[in-house]
Amino acid sequence: MFKKIAIPIFALVLFGVFWEFLVWVNGWPNYKMASPSDLWPAFWKFRWLFLEYGWDTLWRTVVGLLLAVVVGVLIGMVMGFSRTMRDALYPLLVGFNAIPKATVVPIIALMFVGQHDFNTILIAFLISFFPIAVSVSIGLSTLEPEYRDILASLGASKLTIFWKIALPKTLPEFFGALKVAVTLAFIGTNLMEIVEPHGRGLGHLFDSGKISADYPLMFAVLIALAIMGIMLYYVVVALEKVFAGWAERSPT
Amino acid sequence: MPDHTWGDAWVSDKLIEIKGVKHAYQTGDGPLPVLDGLEMSVPEGGFCAVVGPSGCGKSTLTRLVAGLMKPDEGEVWLQGERVTGPKSTVGMAFQNPVLLEWRSILQNVMLPLEIVPTRMSKRDQEARARHLLTLVGLDGFEDKRPSELSGGMRQRASLCRSIVHKPDVLILDEPFGALDAFTREDLWQTMHKVKAEEPFTGVLITHDLRESIFLADQVIVLSGRPARTQYVMDVHLKGERDLDQLYTPESAEALNILRHQIKVAQGRAETDEAAA
Known part of the structure; x- marks a missing residue:
């Protein structure tokens, strides 16, 4: 247990030292590359803004992600159970996913002018539902027929089979996708906050750092985003342990 | 032949009865017939093994008995009731x-x-x-x-x-097919133990001829696709048996007959007389 915490912390410290050293040895000014020692003052100076905007970014990301889970699972179910629906929806989804979301941001911002929270959540959702839908549909459609048959031969309904077998069996795939989706949702939120700034969120703080040439602040925002990303990621890992821990094999 | 469809009256003592079953799968290249005139009946408490060449429709047969599929033609009866869907028995x-x-x-x-x-x-x-x-x-x-x-x-x-x-009816679709030979023989003996304590009427699909005569009272050989009942053998061994009984002259003879029937089903031997 001690090792499990000590090793990543040691790696982080080593990374910080190396970063500091690299900046120092090259003599880079902080507008080229800020060093870790520049970051703390930047954090401290804007600590209240970090808290306030960090909260904005966090809740929008989480709401967007929850929406992605609900819609992604529904689309995945439809595609997983019906071949026709899969054939019909798949090219649409792939095409939609291929569009760079940076190009969608101004369109959404125009469509729902002034609805900043809604716009941001929408982009976080749009960018993150795809892996969830795909993984759930694959999980359901690759269910071996025998799994269905053991219950179907007893006269169980489709809903019972879904609830008792298909759903739990798909959980490992679902959580795998959720880990990808959680970082994607962050990208979505910040994309909206940076490209269409509206005075809220860490993306806005990043943008103001750019405008006022406060490079350490920009770096500090990046670090803050990384920390939030790690936090959310491990929330997903904890949920996975609770609901799909059975899929993890003990090393033998 | 008694008329089984005649009202509710059940005149046969057969727990499982399959009569003239035909079935074809719809594929891109037209219908693919898998079963063609399948006849089979198992009395209460009986244990029937079904052997046949690979891909001859044995698994289709289990799905028909389980009520997971309906045959195109013919009838499947369990306990005097025509099978129309899955049953908890x-x-x-x-x-x-x-x-x-x-x-x-x-x-x-x-x-x-x-x-x-x-x-x-x-x-x-x-x-x-x-x-x-x-x-x-x-x-x-x-x-x-x-x-x-x-x-x-x-x-x-x-x-x-x-x-x-x-359940009244137990359907076993190659349950020991993926096991190594020794584990398989262990499980055969477990099957006999289970059947002695928990009586059931069984259908066993298998590729293993020794398994078929060791476990079943009756062995049915299916022809190659589309499958029909090609040969029926009553097994000379009765009740619980031990592995030594597989190595007697009677067992060797029974296995030889079955082997020949499989060859016929695969189209590798012409007639029954060819073996003689």
Whole structure:
């Protein structure tokens, strides 16, 4: 247990030292590359803004992600159970996913002018539902027929089979996708906050750092985003342990 | 021949009765007939093995008896009732033990009791599942996960699950096909033990001729696709048997006949006389 915490912390410290050293040895000014020692003052100076905007970014990301889970699972179910629906929806989804979301941001911002929270959540959702839908549909459609048959031969309904077998069996795939989706949702939120700034969120703080040439602040925002990303990621890992821990094999 | 469709009256003592069943799958290149004039009947308490060349429609047969599919033509009867859909009086086990990884072995065995209406209390259900696990030699593994068990043990657990709701009919679709020879022979003996304590009427699909005469009272050889009943053999061994009985002259003769029938089914031998 001690090792499990000590090793990543040691790696982080080593990374910080190396970063500091690299900046120092090259003599880079902080507008080229800020060093870790520049970051703390930047954090401290804007600590209240970090808290306030960090909260904005966090809740929008989480709401967007929850929406992605609900819609992604529904689309995945439809595609997983019906071949026709899969054939019909798949090219649409792939095409939609291929569009760079940076190009969608101004369109959404125009469509729902002034609805900043809604716009941001929408982009976080749009960018993150795809892996969830795909993984759930694959999980359901690759269910071996025998799994269905053991219950179907007893006269169980489709809903019972879904609830008792298909759903739990798909959980490992679902959580795998959720880990990808959680970082994607962050990208979505910040994309909206940076490209269409509206005075809220860490993306806005990043943008103001750019405008006022406060490079350490920009770096500090990046670090803050990384920390939030790690936090959310491990929330997903904890949920996975609770609901799909059975899929993890003990090393033998 | 008695008319089975005549009202509710059941005039045959056969628990499983398959009459003139024909079935074809719809494929991109038109219909693919798999069963063509299948006849089969198993009396109550009987155990019938079905052998035949690969891909001749044996698994289709199990799905028909289980009511998971309807035949294009012909009739499947269980206990004097025509099969029109799945029934809770049927138990099934497959080559793949399909245990649910997120449940313990005990919970896996109890799964059918969550579907089938039962008058057993929760405690009795658990006691029954534990008893069956002991019967197949899995006592002490009740709380283990399926991934912690060997292939043979998983198959034993799967067997318990298929009979936990006291089905009248047990359908076994190559349940021992993926096991090594020694484990397989162990499980054959377990099957006899289970059948002595938990009587059922069984259909066993298998590729193993020794398995067929060791477990069943009757062996049915299906022809190549589309399958019809090609040959029926009453097994000379009765009741519980031990492995030595597989190495007697009578068993060797029975196996030779079956081997020849399989060759005929595969189209590698012409007629019955060719073997003589």
